[in-house]
Amino acid sequence: MLKVKRDKLPQVLSVWSEEAVVYTPQEEDGVSTFRPWTGQAEVTFKPGSTVLPPKELFFPRTEEMYRYRVEGQAAFLEELSLPQQKCVLVGVRSCDARSLLLLDDVFLTKGYVDEFYRRRRENTLVVALACREALDTCFCTSLGVDPARAEGVDIQAWEKDDGYLLQATSERGKALLDKVGTLLTEVSEEPPAGARPSLEVDPEGVTEKLQRMFEHPFWDDLWHKCVGCAACTFLCPTCHCFDIQSENRGNEGFKFRCWDSCMFAEYTRMAGGHNPRPTRKERVRNRILHKLRYFPERYGKLGCVGCGRCLERCPVHMDITKIIQAIKEVALDG
Amino acid sequence: MNKITERMRERAQELLAKGEVEWVIGWEKGSLWYHSSPAFVRRPEEVERLIWDDFCANNLAKYLLDFTQLEGKVALFVKGCDSKGINRLLQDQQIEREKVYIIGITCPGVRDARKARGKGPEALETIDLEERCTFCTRPEPVIFDEIINTGEKLPGRGEKEPRDRFTEVERLLALSPDERYEFWAKQYERCLRCYACRNVCPACNCRECIFDRSQSGWCSKRIVKTENEFYGLTRALHVAGRCIECGECERVCPVGIPIMSLHRKIIKDLNELFGPYEAGLDTETPPPLGTYRTEDPDYFV
Numbered sequence: 023m024l025k026v027k028r029d030k031l032p033q034v035l036s037v038w039s040e041e042a043v044v045y046t047p048q049e050e051d052g053v054s055t056f057r058p059w060t061g062q063a064e065v066t067f068k069p070g071s072t073v074l075p076p077k078e079l080f081f082p083r084t085e086e087m088y089r090y091r092v093e094g095q096a097a098f099l100e101e102l103s104l105p106q107q108k109c110v111l112v113g114v115r116s117c118d119a120r121s122l123l124l125l126d127d128v129f130l131t132k133g134y135v136d137e138f139y140r141r142r143r144e145n146t147l148v149v150a151l152a153c154r155e156a157l158d159t160c161f162c163t164s165l166g167v168d169p170a171r172a173e174g175v176d177i178q179a180w181e182k183d184d185g186y187l188l189q190a191t192s193e194r195g196k197a198l199l200d201k202v203g204t205l206l207t208e209v210s211e212e213p214p215a216g217a218r219p220s221l222e223v224d225p226e227g228v229t230e231k232l233q234r235m236f237e238h239p240f241w242d243d244l245w246h247k248c249v250g251c252a253a254c255t256f257l258c259p260t261c262h263c264f265d266i267q268s269e270n271r272g273n274e275g276f277k278f279r280c281w282d283s284c285m286f287a288e289y290t291r292m293a294g295g296h297n298p299r300p301t302r303k304e305r306v307r308n309r310i311l312h313k314l315r316y317f318p319e320r321y322g323k324l325g326c327v328g329c330g331r332c333l334e335r336c337p338v339h340m341d342i343t344k345i346i347q348a349i350k351e352v353a354l355d356g
Numbered sequence: 357m358n359k360i361t362e363r364m365r366e367r368a369q370e371l372l373a374k375g376e377v378e379w380v381i382g383w384e385k386g387s388l389w390y391h392s393s394p395a396f397v398r399r400p401e402e403v404e405r406l407i408w409d410d411f412c413a414n415n416l417a418k419y420l421l422d423f424t425q426l427e428g429k430v431a432l433f434v435k436g437c438d439s440k441g442i443n444r445l446l447q448d449q450q451i452e453r454e455k456v457y458i459i460g461i462t463c464p465g466v467r468d469a470r471k472a473r474g475k476g477p478e479a480l481e482t483i484d485l486e487e488r489c490t491f492c493t494r495p496e497p498v499i500f501d502e503i504i505n506t507g508e509k510l511p512g513r514g515e516k517e518p519r520d521r522f523t524e525v526e527r528l529l530a531l532s533p534d535e536r537y538e539f540w541a542k543q544y545e546r547c548l549r550c551y552a553c554r555n556v557c558p559a560c561n562c563r564e565c566i567f568d569r570s571q572s573g574w575c576s577k578r579i580v581k582t583e584n585e586f587y588g589l590t591r592a593l594h595v596a597g598r599c600i601e602c603g604e605c606e607r608v609c610p611v612g613i614p615i616m617s618l619h620r621k622i623i624k625d626l627n628e629l630f631g632p633y634e635a636g637l638d639t640e641t642p643p644p645l646g647t648y649r650t651e652d653p654d655y656f657v
Binding site (some may be wrong): 049051052053069073074083084144157158159171221241243246247249250251253255256257265267278280282283287288311333334335337338339340341343344 | 386387388391393394395396414418419422473474485515535536542543546548549552554555556564568569570571576577578579580604606608611612
């Protein structure tokens, strides 16, 4: 196994920075997120996931799609160049690594490829970091995520007291490690076991149960405490809904897309004013059904990765583990 | 079980069993020891869910807007700050007094759940109070039908005097305009436009908010700094003179924007222009921007 000493890590990042923007978890005003590494000598990885997930590096909260202008009777479209920037994302936890695979399903499969997303995904190498310590809001293992070994990444790293063990898990990851070969040493250490979260829930059978619960009175009580904000969906690493609108200035304008949330009243409001999800009851039901029923029906996997961001930052601590448990306890006729 | 919890369950049980109210709104325990969450109780046998502890931070007043169509009454528990939220809704003519049964709690203060993360219950005493509690001068509710007062002191604050709530505003005022803009720009760059601040605010009681009508053209749905700033400023000005300083907006912000500093700047200005005023203390005194007096300053007209 290869190892980099703790004090050599900035040099590794520096080599990678020659050809790519290197992102690391960084904290500002108490909010951690992935930001470009700009040569800081101190690179630390706090336990658990960042407050903001890495999804916006692939699916930005707002992005322009194309521009247009009108001159007399003629209209002109201007394509925007696709993202070119090479990136290396360092310190992604297993839960967030799984979330990228789920976003891949949404943006790259079933007959439509989202070019903006695909380019960013292809241009980015992911270095995962195993969890030595779980936060009390983590429940990744309940979703089958292994906190010690991430899926679909290019390099897996494990933190030790004096440095990081590294293992390439893709060809591109191997090439990335080869670039910094002189800074690494071959060691016979074993990767440590992952931290086991204390929060647990067994989602087995929840999808099938929900298939019979759309009209169940269960939903009548669940929504009351929800305040209808989008903190859960915007912090969720797998929520991916967006809206497309345009902005005009005189004879020109642009189309953009931006994050949207099924928690918003406007989300399903139609021309003419009808809203098939008129209250928070239907909106909360949709969020839960999307994660635990529709996503598995379409892609064969649950749409939750157990990162715990929603239950931690929800203004009222709506807790998806409790909701899953409650769904399982609902008695259905027949 | 603490005395407040005991009393809460007792009263909720009686009110529901006698059919005096249809719902009781209180707090219940979440999965984590430092998470307490709003609870909605409809049947007397469910009152065991209700609790009071150091993390019952949520202001429950706003939920009354969900029950305006109800035939019967709703009972809810309020701390000192929450009770001003009830006055806010009454004065804004959003709810009817006779349809609400208010059980006040003389509040011993609540702690900051985010600071408890990763700690065990044995660390309780070391966890900071919610910031608003350090300013609090009114732990006893200003409106209620009955009150629960156990005589407990604010944890952590003890007998200490409340802090001056304008200290942070003054720090920001001492910055140059450019530095100050930089400060706020950085804060609102982070804003996700999740609208948690608006949705928990008792003063944000418009039937429909302009920010839920993105096609209106007032503010773009683009989640970018300038539009986010426009949102933050619009909301701050819309609650000017009506903000009851419960601090819920700032507490719930998932990205930690110090929203109350913006609101307190306006409160400070209003106090200086129109004389001291604290919103939500009663329903009779009109908010400074909701009335006109001949002695109002008019140098800007």
